[in-house]
Amino acid sequence: MNAPLPTGHFPDPDGSVPRFREAGDLTLDLTHQDGRVDDCWLGLHPREFALLWRLAEQPGERITVAPDSDGGAALLARMQAKLARVGLAQLIAMADDGIYFLDAPPASSLSRIAGR
Numbered sequence: 001m002n003a004p005l006p007t008g009h010f011p012d013p014d015g016s017v018p019r020f021r022e023a024g025d026l027t028l029d030l031t032h033q034d035g036r037v038d039d040c041w042l043g044l045h046p047r048e049f050a051l052l053w054r055l056a057e058q059p060g061e062r063i064t065v066a067p068d069s070d071g072g073a074a075l076l077a078r079m080q081a082k083l084a085r086v087g088l089a090q091l092i093a094m095a096d097d098g099i100y101f102l103d104a105p106p107a108s109s110l111s112r113i114a115g116r
Contacts, residue, residue, distance in 0.1 A: 023055070024091065024104035026086075026091060037086040037087075037088065044079070047075060060103070090103060
């Protein structure tokens with residue numbers, strides 16, 4: 001599945017979309033359009049956040065990122081560097097065929113019960 005990297009593709013926060021998505025120790029916050037581990041924010045660019053949000057929608061689902069048209073390879077490298085600062089560089093993995101996926105367990109049921 002191809003994953004476009006548009007900006008502003010998030011639905012209006014009217015309650016139908018959860019504010020948070022979790023990927024292992026990483027919490028993505030739709031309101032801030034950033035990710036954090038504990039109290040350490042990553043400082044994601046909107047396109048970086050959009051891709052992580054998409055990947056975290058279904059961890060393990062493989063998507064392609066066009067490496068040349070939109071600077072996809074550079075985008076992924078920047079994201080991995082930011083994730084490395086919090087010990088999560090391995091969170092974004094690449095399959096042998098150049099397809100990327102989020103290598104994280106799904107959110108726990110406790111998080112879903114808490115409304116996160």
